[in-house]
Amino acid sequence: MKKYLALASGLLLLTLAFIGWMDSRRPTPIALTPTLTGQPEYCLTCHSDLPEISTSHPVKTFGCVICHGGERLALDANLAHSSMRGGVNPSDLSVVEASCGGSNCHSGDQAAGRDHIQRVMTSVQSTYAGAIANIRYTFGAQPDLKAYFGIATVTDEQTKTGITSLQAFDPSHESSPSIQKFGVNCLTCHLHAQPREGEAYARQTGCAACHATSKHTLSTAIPYTQCNACHNRGNYNLRTMTFEERADHPTTRLHDYYQPIAQFTQCEYTLDCVDCHTRTEAMGDGDIHVNQKSIEYAQCKTCHGTPTKLPRTQTLTDPNDIASTLAMLNPVTNLKLGDTILVTEKGEPLWNTRVLADGTYALIGKATRQYFTFRPVMGSGCTQSGEDQSSAYCHECHAVER
Amino acid sequence: MRPSFFHHLHPPTIPAAQARWRYTLGAGGTAVFLMLVLGLTGILEAFYYSPNPQEAALSVQTITYLVPFGGLVRNLHYWSAQLLILVAGIHLLRVVFTAAYSRPRRFNYLLGLGLFILALLLDFTGYILRWDEGICYPLVTGTNLLKTIPLIGNFIYRIAIGGGEACTTALLRFYIWHIFGLTLLAVILSVWHAFRVRRDGGIAVPPPHLRTDTARISRNELVRREVLAILIVSILLILLASFFPAPIAPAMTGKPVMTENARAPWFFLWVQQMLKWGDPFAFGVLIPLILLAILALVPYIFPQPADSDIGRWFPKSNRVAQIVVIVITLTVIALTLLALVS
Numbered sequence: 001m002k003k004y005l006a007l008a009s010g011l012l013l014l015t016l017a018f019i020g021w022m023d024s025r026r027p028t029p030i031a032l033t034p035t036l037t038g039q040p041e042y043c044l045t046c047h048s049d050l051p052e053i054s055t056s057h058p059v060k061t062f063g064c065v066i067c068h069g070g071e072r073l074a075l076d077a078n079l080a081h082s083s084m085r086g087g088v089n090p091s092d093l094s095v096v097e098a099s100c101g102g103s104n105c106h107s108g109d110q111a112a113g114r115d116h117i118q119r120v121m122t123s124v125q126s127t128y129a130g131a132i133a134n135i136r137y138t139f140g141a142q143p144d145l146k147a148y149f150g151i152a153t154v155t156d157e158q159t160k161t162g163i164t165s166l167q168a169f170d171p172s173h174e175s176s177p178s179i180q181k182f183g184v185n186c187l188t189c190h191l192h193a194q195p196r197e198g199e200a201y202a203r204q205t206g207c208a209a210c211h212a213t214s215k216h217t218l219s220t221a222i223p224y225t226q227c228n229a230c231h232n233r234g235n236y237n238l239r240t241m242t243f244e245e246r247a248d249h250p251t252t253r254l255h256d257y258y259q260p261i262a263q264f265t266q267c268e269y270t271l272d273c274v275d276c277h278t279r280t281e282a283m284g285d286g287d288i289h290v291n292q293k294s295i296e297y298a299q300c301k302t303c304h305g306t307p308t309k310l311p312r313t314q315t316l317t318d319p320n321d322i323a324s325t326l327a328m329l330n331p332v333t334n335l336k337l338g339d340t341i342l343v344t345e346k347g348e349p350l351w352n353t354r355v356l357a358d359g360t361y362a363l364i365g366k367a368t369r370q371y372f373t374f375r376p377v378m379g380s381g382c383t384q385s386g387e388d389q390s391s392a393y394c395h396e397c398h399a400v401e402r
Numbered sequence: 403m404r405p406s407f408f409h410h411l412h413p414p415t416i417p418a419a420q421a422r423w424r425y426t427l428g429a430g431g432t433a434v435f436l437m438l439v440l441g442l443t444g445i446l447e448a449f450y451y452s453p454n455p456q457e458a459a460l461s462v463q464t465i466t467y468l469v470p471f472g473g474l475v476r477n478l479h480y481w482s483a484q485l486l487i488l489v490a491g492i493h494l495l496r497v498v499f500t501a502a503y504s505r506p507r508r509f510n511y512l513l514g515l516g517l518f519i520l521a522l523l524l525d526f527t528g529y530i531l532r533w534d535e536g537i538c539y540p541l542v543t544g545t546n547l548l549k550t551i552p553l554i555g556n557f558i559y560r561i562a563i564g565g566g567e568a569c570t571t572a573l574l575r576f577y578i579w580h581i582f583g584l585t586l587l588a589v590i591l592s593v594w595h596a597f598r599v600r601r602d603g604g605i606a607v608p609p610p611h612l613r614t615d616t617a618r619i620s621r622n623e624l625v626r627r628e629v630l631a632i633l634i635v636s637i638l639l640i641l642l643a644s645f646f647p648a649p650i651a652p653a654m655t656g657k658p659v660m661t662e663n664a665r666a667p668w669f670f671l672w673v674q675q676m677l678k679w680g681d682p683f684a685f686g687v688l689i690p691l692i693l694l695a696i697l698a699l700v701p702y703i704f705p706q707p708a709d710s711d712i713g714r715w716f717p718k719s720n721r722v723a724q725i726v727v728i729v730i731t732l733t734v735i736a737l738t739l740l741a742l743v744s
Contacts, residue, residue: 001626008633015640019474022644029468042468071652075467083652300519 019088029075041065041072043080054218056329067099091191091207093126093152102206110158113322114134115286120191121154123284123295126312130291132169135186138238139176147290151192156288159221163288181241188243189230196233196243203229210282220330223367224272231273232259256402263392267302267374272336272367274301278348279326300394302344303353303361305376308386312347313355315340322348333364409621413604416624418617420605420713425500428631429493437592437634438605439459439639443479444581447472451531453577454608455570458533459653466650473647474640480648481639483525487669490518500699501707501720502606508701510598513591515698517693520588527580529667531573536651538569539664543674545572551682569654607713672737675744693730700727 030044043064052059057067065072086092090099092281101107101117108114120126127150135396136142136149150166157164171183188196194200203209203226206299210226213219234245252258257269274282276298289295305311316323316337326349327335333352335341354362356373363372384393419425441520450469452461494514496505504513508514526544530537545568548559563572599605607613666674676685704723716724 001623001630004630005626005633008630012633012637012640015637019640019644023471023474071463073463073467074650076647076650077648079463079652083655119679 026170027075029039032059032063032064034059035061037066039065039072042075043068043070043072045075046077050216053216057218061171062376068314069099079199085198089204089206089208091204091211093121093206094208094237096120110286113325116207116283118156119280119284119286122156122286122288123191123282123285124289124292125250125282125284126149126191127154127166127288128169128187129166129288130293131186133290135173135179135182139178141174141179142177145215145290147288150288151190154288159287161287161289161294161383163290166288178241185242186236195229196245198245200246201229218327220274221332222272223276224253227273228256232257232262235259263395264377265398266400267372269400270370271372272365273364274366275352275363276350278344278350280346280348297346298344299389299391301377301391302390303342303350303363304374306380306386306389307377307382309386310376310378312343312345313340313347314343321349323351327351330366332366332369403545405621409625412621412624413600415618415620416605417607417613417615417713418619419613419615420607420628421619421624423627425605425713425715426605427492427496428627429489429496431628431631432489432635433486433493434483436489436523437588439482440479441585443475444480444585446475446492447479448581452453453531453574455573455654456534458531458573459651462532462534462650462652463512466647474643476641477646478639479528481526481642483521484668485635485639485642486521487525487740494518494697495727495731497606499724500606500713500715501699501711501717501723502713503701504606504707504720505701505711507598507602507606510595510602511701512698513595515694517588517591517595519694520584524580524584525586525669526667527576527584531682532582532650534651534653536649536664539653540666540670541572542568543666543677544670547682547686550681551687552683562618608710657710668738671741672710674735675737675741688717688744693734696726696730 023156027045029042030048031040031042032044033040041063044059047064053085063072064070067085067090069083071083072078084090085095085099090096097107103109106114107118108116108118109196110118113191124130127147128379129147129150131149132149133142133145133147137145147163147166149169151169153166153168155165169183171180174180174183187193188201191206194205195203209229210222211218211220213222213226232246234243236242237244246259246305248255248260254269258264268276277296278298281296281298284295301311303311314323316335318324319337323341324335327333331377333354335351340357342350342353342361344350350363352364352366356362360373360375363374364370365372384397446513450461450465450472452458462476463532467473469475480551497511497514530541545559545562548554548562551558562575564575565571665671673686673690676689679685700723704720704726707717710718
């Protein structure tokens, strides 16, 4: 009996030593108490290697859980991650209100331009309303090109476009096989959708589709490559209702930028998309639009004017002007009160431009920080009539040969 | 040498034949040890546990992941509780299969059965204290069963849940029942049960004139055997606690979630399986209560075992009771397995 007792005691000591060894292998918990929540979280125990997501969201202020959800005290990966919003992407539109919303954040005051989520939800990048209406009209499912359906149900109570709501598009309710096929093959290019397979299409959903410029980085300095994950990737074949991926393999930016059939000028492939296209064009203006044409308006003349008219300008006098905020979020240029910048036809600030003393203009690339100077059309040798000033006319003379 | 306090808790000598592992299976003693472990680890957990619906699951995460050796303590508490049900069940079967319940031990048999029920209730209430997404379905199902009882159902439900809904406010009640009400009852019944073992003449043996083996062992030897059992059970517990952590799930946020694959805790799976068959009162309350009543009446309604059969495995004279209890046990096991595979 004493032999057994000694043996069992020895085994128990071994087991206890084993526990001590197991415990010593556990990572030391790293606590963080973000100032916004005041609740400790331990995510950094494993994730201390992640870069700061953006200067606007410092981890010491926000922590991780306020955006990502998850079990803040759990040190087991499965449990800690089990309740995360949107998996790795809390900005997925299905959860974005809980992650990024709130009146102090991105569901804020419309007048102050803080209603980002409403704008994205109603934007054509998210509703895909134009394409859906076009296909349904083409195959006889609706009598006109008005927008009745979007990817998800969306409402706009303060509409300026006359469209108060869109119903969720459900291809299974369509009688035309072509529309059904469109539903299967052609719905990968909106912000709700998971992208197609392949590196060229790699992007997140929701806000991160555009703003996550690299792993765990949010930015308003969005390079054209980010836009190219959806745009310029191929064409819909309306006969077969399939998406035909772009077959060429561009190696330079010039070839990468637009599809082979497209015409464009030097500035259009030297600059990034966001250098000319404004925030309401890209993210929507809070109203439901019938299609892309209804919201997109920046043209050559927005910056260059016409032979008879200079582009609009604005001298900054208000420190709370949206231009100052935008310049602060992406500090590629030191914008000061008293500076004169170009503004679009709708009055949106092109905050990365300047009107120079000699009457010419400068533009600083939002993503590249390159400095460009350019001239107005007025006073140049351009003889194009004042009526025909859309970009297509400019391309007639100024397109780049490929 | 005068016996120590611990030795003094034991009778000076006990019959050698009934002190063997293969007779007692060590079940009663192991149950006592597991209860001590449960008390100790429970007290340690109580230093960090918060019975507040908003904080409970987070405090369980704190215990599990952040308190030094807190995970080990919680896992030991969990595994001791599961093993206790198993060991208490084995103890019950041993007592039936060795005719040890017969006069004068009939009342102590009932005390033991009461302790078994208390162990189940303590296990269930402890499971609820996690207060995470995993517990909502069993809590709602279990407490809704109370409502199906005719006449007094709603009253019992209110006693169990209090005001409000099962998954929103009932936590404090379950907490108080777990750490105070049921635990106090269990302590009283355990002491009573142990007292009655001594009062009823110690471990069940035939009367002296019918014994074939008159050898006895001293309490020193008995304590040594108990210590050996404690060492073995401790090693087993620590290994289980290290390799198979107690279940945990995300904290409940906002509305409670009823996940489709939610399961009752394993010891109530057999009831869950029967609930699929129809009337919740019949299958969820009445049948379990009838089975419990049959178990409780084993010493009273079946033919009394012969004096010479007391303390022997599977004696002929209480065959009926053995068969009834075997059928009940196998049915419960079969239903549990059915629920596990479906």
